[in-house]
Amino acid sequence: MDKNPVLVTGGCGYIGSHVVRQLAEAGIRVVVYDNLSTGFRDALLNNEELIVADLGDHDRLEAAFKKYNFKTVLHFAANIVVPESVENPLKYYGNNTRNTLGLLEKSIKFGVERFIFSSTAAVYGIPETGVAAEDTALAPINPYGSSKLMSEWMLRDTATAHNMKYVALRYFNVAGADPSARIGQRTPEATHLIKVACQAALGQRPQAAIFGTDYPTPDGTGVRDYIHVEDLASAHLAALDYLQKGGNSTVMNVGYGKGSSVREVLAMVKEVSGVDFPVVEDERRAGDPASLIALSERIGALTGWQPKYNSLRTIVEHAWQWESRLAEM
Numbered sequence: 001m002d003k004n005p006v007l008v009t010g011g012c013g014y015i016g017s018h019v020v021r022q023l024a025e026a027g028i029r030v031v032v033y034d035n036l037s038t039g040f041r042d043a044l045l046n047n048e049e050l051i052v053a054d055l056g057d058h059d060r061l062e063a064a065f066k067k068y069n070f071k072t073v074l075h076f077a078a079n080i081v082v083p084e085s086v087e088n089p090l091k092y093y094g095n096n097t098r099n100t101l102g103l104l105e106k107s108i109k110f111g112v113e114r115f116i117f118s119s120t121a122a123v124y125g126i127p128e129t130g131v132a133a134e135d136t137a138l139a140p141i142n143p144y145g146s147s148k149l150m151s152e153w154m155l156r157d158t159a160t161a162h163n164m165k166y167v168a169l170r171y172f173n174v175a176g177a178d179p180s181a182r183i184g185q186r187t188p189e190a191t192h193l194i195k196v197a198c199q200a201a202l203g204q205r206p207q208a209a210i211f212g213t214d215y216p217t218p219d220g221t222g223v224r225d226y227i228h229v230e231d232l233a234s235a236h237l238a239a240l241d242y243l244q245k246g247g248n249s250t251v252m253n254v255g256y257g258k259g260s261s262v263r264e265v266l267a268m269v270k271e272v273s274g275v276d277f278p279v280v281e282d283e284r285r286a287g288d289p290a291s292l293i294a295l296s297e298r299i300g301a302l303t304g305w306q307p308k309y310n311s312l313r314t315i316v317e318h319a320w321q322w323e324s325r326l327a328e329m
Contacts, residue, residue, distance in 0.1 A: 006070065007070040007072070008032050009074070010075070010118075011034055011048070013077075016032075018229050018230060022234060035052065035053060054099075055077055065107075071112060072116075073103070073116070075118060085143040085147070117168040119148050119149075119170045120148050120170055121170050124292070134298055167243060169251075169253075172224070176194070176316075178322070179318055181322045193266075200278070208269075209280050210262050217291055222291065226259075228307070230309055232254055242302055242303040252299040252302070252303075254299060256307060257297075264312065269316055
């Protein structure tokens with residue numbers, strides 16, 4: 001690893017903070033750049049250097065590149081709420097796409113060699129088979145997915161034209177928390193099913209909802225590939241190691257290759273929490289696929305990445321521990 005610190009944008013957020021913690025544990029110096037709009041300063045457990053600024057502030061961004069001479073960038077800063085992206089698409093194209101463009105401009109200007117991008121399975125839209133590999137057709141159905149795909153294209157073309165290698169990691173359904181319940185998902189009004197169900201079990205929400213019970217799945221509810229945030233974070237370190245060893249630019253899915261239905265998730269949260277919270281059944285939401293599962297063989301083949309927390313029970317147990325602690329904070 002070179003002696004220069006790595007830049008982590010959005011490092012105070014849910015996923016970014018887990019990656020920052022793992023980087024620090026690996027002995028890698030980190031500088032975090034975050035506007036704290038959805039992140040939290042105290043999510044940095046090792047007092048990493050933090051620049052509180054917006055990616056759209058090009059002067060602050062350029063000053064950071066000049067000061068630290070970054071050779072590696074991990075880019076998490078983004079808006080991620082799908083319904084909001086439909087209601088306010090320009091916010092998503094502004095922050096997710098335009099600000100990525102600005103970050104890429106600075107990266108090329110100051111000689112960044114490695115760039116790891118936080119992408120999403122939303123770039124696939126609704127695959128016909130319910131399963132997505134990296135070469136599955138890209139057909140996002142909302143501005144969130146489109147804004148991320150546009151960023152992937154910019155990253156691909158920029159890396160081709162300049163001396164930079166990249167990995168774009170396409171996440172599936174991220175859940176869970178730090179196994180020691182030090183950090184986790186804290187976004188107010190979060191829409192993640194496992195978090196919502198845990199909040200219902202804690203009495204913070206009146207109920208959890210099932211949107212659609214007539215899908216062509218074993219129990220009629222949507223099936224998703226849930227991945228523990230710790231495993232997702234370790235995938236970033238594996239991608240970084242891959243690039244440091246001379247790996248070529250690529251895109252990698254990050255998931256487990258198996259799915260859990262909404263009913264299965266709700267049943268697991270009830271079992272782990274010991275609370276039989278109310279569940280209501282509602283109509284399907286527009287744009288929700290019946291099933292979305294990752295084919296993730298590429299990341300294992302190229303980097304040797306292996307998940308450690310590949311269990312719905314473990315994901316829910318860690319989420320429950322975190323939500324219970326958060327309720328007391």
